[in-house]
Amino acid sequence: MDRFQSHDYYLMDELLTEEQILIREALRAYLKKEVSPIIEDYYERAAFPYQIIEGLAQYGCFGPYIPEEYGGPGLDQITYGILMQELERVDSGVRSTASVQSSLVMYPIWKYGTEEQRRKYLPKLATGEMMGCFGLTEPDFGSNPGGMLSRFEDQGDHYVLNGSKMWISNAPFADVAVVWAKDEADRIHGLIVEKGMEGFSAPEMKGKHSLRASATGELLFSNVKVPKENLLPGRSGLGAPLSCLDSARYGIAWGAIGAAMDCYDSALRYSKERIQFDKPIASFQLIQKKLAEMITEITKAQLLTFRLGQLRNEGRATSAQISMAKRNNVEMALNICREARQIHGAMGVSNEYSCMRHMANLESVVTYEGTHDIHLLITGMDITGIPAFQ
C-alpha cells in the first residue's frame, strides 16, 4: 500500500476534477504494477515492451481527447497532460509511444482526415489493435522540415510516394504511418501509408543511448502506391504537421514534469536515508539547496503547464506558448535529473535508481519535436516579430 504521492507543493490537485484524479490514480496503479518492474530491463536490452500496449490503451493513453464516437474517451487537454506526466514518471520512451500514437497519428486523422478515415483508423488506434507513427523528419531536414525531399505524384487513380524519413518513434512496429510529403506543386500534404504497401519499409535504428525502451526507425518509400483515399484532405502546408507537433509538445511539457518528479522523489528519499558524517545527507545545506530548487522548479512548471492546459481547452493556446512550456519543462527536468543523480552519489549511476535513465531519455526529448534552441527562437520571433532561423 506504499503509494507514490504527487509532489504538489501548491495544492494543484485542488484544481483537478474528481475524474481527473481517478484517471491519474488508475494509470499510476497500472504502471506501478505492470511497467515499473520491467522498464529497466527493457531499457537495458533496448527492447520495446509490446505487452504493455493493451494496458496503455485500457488506461486511456491512446488518443485521450478523441471523441467517444471514434473510440476515444473524449477527455480534455488537462487529462491528456496528466496521463503523459504519469507515463513519463516511469519512462520517456513509454510516454513517447503514447504521444506519437495520440498526437501525431490519431490527432491528424481526427482533425484533417475524412469521415471514412476516422472511422477506419481511430477506433483501432484507440485500442492499440493498430499502432501508428509519424513521418516528418528527414536525414537532411530536422529543424527545417519545410525543406523536405519526400514527394508524391498523382498517377490518376493513386499517388506514388518516394523519399525517406528518419528518427521515427514507433516506426518498426507501426501498422500505419502518417507521412508528410510534397506534391507536384511543392505543397506539403499528409498521407496514411499502411504496413505492407509495396515499396514501403521501416528498418529499426539501433545504437541509441536514449529512449532505449522505445522503438525508433526509418521510413523508406520507393515508388509506394498510395490509394487516393489515404490523403488527409483537411489541411495542407507546413502548418498541418506543425499543429500535430503542438499537441505532442504540449504532452511533452507535462511528461517532463513526470520525469522530474520521479528524480526529485528518489533524491528526497535517498537524501533522508543516506548517512554521511553521522547524519542524513539531507541535513546538509548544499543538499537542501538542490532539493529546494528542484521542488521550486517543479512547482513553477506545474503552474505553467496547468494554465497552458486551460488555454488548450479553450482553443486559445498559441504555438509559441506551447514552445515556451516544452522548452522550459524539458530543461527543468534535465537539470533535476542531473542534480538528483549527484545527490545519489555513486548509486546514481546504477540502474537501481532511475535518474540516469531519465536523464539519458531527456537528451532525446530536449532535441525532438523542436530542439531546445529552436523553441527559444520561436519565443524570440513571437516577441520581436522577426524570425531568426535563417
Place this chain on the structure above:
Amino acid sequence: MKILVAISKVPDSTSKISFKDNNTQFDEAGIQFIVNPYDEWYALVRALELKENLGGAVTTITVGEANADPVIRKALAIGADDAVRIDAEPVDALFTANQIASFARDKGYDLIMFGKETINYNGSQVGAMAAGLLDLPYVSNASSLEVSGSSARLERDIQGGSQVIDVDLPAVISASKGMAEQRIPNMKGIMSARKKKLEVVAPIEAPRHTEVLSYSLPEAKSEVKLIDPDNPTELIELLHKEAKVI
C-alpha cells in the same frame, strides 16, 4: 445474486496524520482519501466476480457526506452497478450500522459484504452490528467466498490453520486479504461510472452510544544505535549505563 457492498472513505496509508480542535478531531486538510482497501480489493471485487459468474447486481452503500463521492465513483468505475450514499457523518459504529441495516432491510439482498475493518479506525464493528440489526447470520474475516444455490462456503484464517464455514443466504460477511485480487479501474469503467446512479438518501434517526474524547499519535521511535559486532564491550556498557537493563 443481489449484493450490497459497504464502502468506506479512508485516508491514504501514506498520509501524514494530524489532529485539530484540541486533539478531538482528525484533521482532513491536505489528506488524499481512498476506498478502504478491504472494502475495495476484497469485498467489492469478490462481489463483482460473483455477479459475473452468477448474474445479478452489485450496489455499494456508503455512510458519509458529499466528500465521500470520489471514492464511491471509483467503486462504480471498478464495476459496481449503482451506489447509495446515506448522507451522514459515520461517527459511531452503531449509528452507521443502523443506517446500512435500515436501507438494506426489505431490499432482498442475498449478500451484504463489508471489509474486515477500515484502515483508519480498525473498529470491525459495523458489519456485525448490521447483521444483528437485520437478524442475519454473520461470518467475519473470510478469506474466500463461494456461493452455491442458497448457501455460501467461506474460509477463515484462524490461529495456526483455517476454518471452513457454510452459511445460509442471505448473510452478512466481512472480507479479509485473499478473497480477491485488486482490480484497477480502466478508462472504460471510469467513463461508464459517469452515467451510473449515485443515490443520496437521508439518514434515519439512530442512537450514538460512543463519543471520541481524544486522539494521540504514537510516540516517535527512538534512534537506533549500531554497534560494531567486534565490539561486544561497548554493547554491554550501553545496555548497562544507557538502557539500564543489565
